[in-house]
Amino acid sequence: MSRSAHPAGPRYADVLPEGHYSPPPADLNALDPKVWARTVTRDEDGVVTVGGIAVTELAERFGTPAYVLDEADFRARARAWRTAFGNDADVFYAGKAFLSRAVVRWLDEEGLNLDVCSGTELATALSAGMPAERIAFHGNNKSTAEIHRAVEAGVGRIVLDSFQEIVRVAHIAQSLGKRQKVQIRITVGVEAHTHEFIATAHEDQKFGIPLAGGQAAEAVRRALQLDGIELIGIHSHIGSQIFDMSGFEVAAHRVVRLLREIRDEHGIELPEIDLGGGLGIAYTSDDDPREPHEIAKALTEIVTRECEAARLRAPRISVEPGRAVVGPTAFTLYEVGTIKPLEGLRTYVSVDGGMSDNIRTALYDAEYSVALVSRVSGAAPMLVRVVGKHCESGDIVVKDAFLPADLAPGDLIAVPATGAYCRSMASNYNHALRPPVVAVADGEARVIVRRETEEDLLRLDVG
Ligand SMILES: *Cc1c(COP(=O)(O)O)cnc(C)c1O
Numbered sequence: 001m002s003r004s005a006h007p008a009g010p011r012y013a014d015v016l017p018e019g020h021y022s023p024p025p026a027d028l029n030a031l032d033p034k035v036w037a038r039t040v041t042r043d044e045d046g047v048v049t050v051g052g053i054a055v056t057e058l059a060e061r062f063g064t065p066a067y068v069l070d071e072a073d074f075r076a077r078a079r080a081w082r083t084a085f086g087n088d089a090d091v092f093y094a095g096k097a098f099l100s101r102a103v104v105r106w107l108d109e110e111g112l113n114l115d116v117c118s119g120t121e122l123a124t125a126l127s128a129g130m131p132a133e134r135i136a137f138h139g140n141n142k143s144t145a146e147i148h149r150a151v152e153a154g155v156g157r158i159v160l161d162s163f164q165e166i167v168r169v170a171h172i173a174q175s176l177g178k179r180q181k182v183q184i185r186i187t188v189g190v191e192a193h194t195h196e197f198i199a200t201a202h203e204d205q206k207f208g209i210p211l212a213g214g215q216a217a218e219a220v221r222r223a224l225q226l227d228g229i230e231l232i233g234i235h236s237h238i239g240s241q242i243f244d245m246s247g248f249e250v251a252a253h254r255v256v257r258l259l260r261e262i263r264d265e266h267g268i269e270l271p272e273i274d275l276g277g278g279l280g281i282a283y284t285s286d287d288d289p290r291e292p293h294e295i296a297k298a299l300t301e302i303v304t305r306e307c308e309a310a311r312l313r314a315p316r317i318s319v320e321p322g323r324a325v326v327g328p329t330a331f332t333l334y335e336v337g338t339i340k341p342l343e344g345l346r347t348y349v350s351v352d353g354g355m356s357d358n359i360r361t362a363l364y365d366a367e368y369s370v371a372l373v374s375r376v377s378g379a380a381p382m383l384v385r386v387v388g389k390h391c392e393s394g395d396i397v398v399k400d401a402f403l404p405a406d407l408a409p410g411d412l413i414a415v416p417a418t419g420a421y422c423r424s425m426a427s428n429y430n431h432a433l434r435p436p437v438v439a440v441a442d443g444e445a446r447v448i449v450r451r452e453t454e455e456d457l458l459r460l461d462v463g
Pocket of ligand 1: 094240241277279323324420
């Protein structure tokens with residue numbers, strides 16, 4: 001394919017509304033360590049490498065688009081969470097962010113527990129050897145078959161999400177001659193996303209049982225009466241991509257208040273509280289996430305303080321990071337197909353994937369960054385929108401970013417921080433074949449989830 005420069009796109013200064021976008025980075029070839037997996041760097045030819053392997057080699061061997069996952073980084077992050085919380089707390093990786101059998105084995109080896117929210121996620125975890133007692137089962141509408149399977153397998157806890165489910169789980173456990181450990185998920189009236197949290201009427205959602213109006217207290221009353229379940233704690237999950245700890249502070253305060261009410265009413269101190277996940281990561285250089293040890297310190301202090309004030313023995317804490325473990329460890333590798341400069345607007349760069357491998361931009365207006373990874377370039381920055389190949393104008397991967405103006409079809413570009421909620425939310429829209437996940441470590445690459453094939457799709461279509 002010709003690498004000759006296409007007509008230059010608009011200069012960003014001509015099209016940017018004043019103060020609306022960050023200016024282009026000083027060096028387009030630089031790779032901000034905040035957003036890239038830890039072993040990512042450029043070799044002497046300027047080609048980006050991860051785990052010691054060049055992306056050009058990965059593209060040749062595994063094709064594009066592909067999710068490339070830095071195994072050493074995944075393990076290091078998992079370990080950092082584990083170490084930060086120590087032996088007096090439990091870290092449950094939220095499997096919905098990205099789950100595969102290799103990931104389950106890494107988590108097991110690094111001492112993390114696992115959250116699942118469907119029977120099939122549970123089956124994946126069990127098939128990779130995660131001990132059932134280290135699995136927590138979530139969801140607002142677990143089927144009776146799923147509950148049955150989870151209880152039978154002996155999962156460590158089921159997180160109850162409604163009044164009906166309290167009875168359902170108790171009944172199923174009893175029919176199996178078991179006593180299932182459970183937590184009750186409550187909504188504390190706090191919803192947190194990124195930089196701010198809102199503490200008003202956020203009981204208006206499908207998850208959890210509201211603290212408001214005494215509903216959570218009533219749920220506890222009912223759970224304590226049933227033989228099939230053993231209530232071990234209260235669960236709260238307040239949002240996603242959170243940087244500010246004040247939402248957790250309010251949530252912990254309200255959960256501990258409920259624990260105190262439970263003690264006063266029933267004379268028991270529940271041994272555990274789960275503060276959920278939702279810790280933010282850097283998608284662009286503008287994001288400043290906290291380190292696991294800072295988060296652990298902050299959460300532990302909040303809970304200890306609240307419990308001292310309530311004269312409660314401090315319960316065992318658990319947390320459930322998903323994105324913060326896997327998100328930064330992978331990038332999506334794409335090949336540039338067409339480049340379309342739109343006079344006075346921006347340049348549209350089309351890649352060989354799109355909303356089928358990353359729905360987050362279309363779904364939540366998520367922000368991403370992007371870099372040319374198959375070579376370095378000294379060309380001027382060009383304002384681009386990276387779009388997919390699907391029949392949908394909202395099929396955007398990166399809304400606003402800069403790439404070098406000499407970008408050409410056949411170049412490889414990569415979008416960092418796609419480890420969480422990209423492969424797990426991937427679709428077959430336009431009969432796209434979902435990309436593989438290639439794990440890279442110490443100069444070796446291996447497919448941990450293979451690319452779908454036409455045959456895979458046609459096998460489902462039984463005529
Ligand atoms: C989604 C979810 C998580 C993980 O959220 P992240 O933003 O990936 O950390 C943890 N706990 C519960 C209950 C969830 O629903």
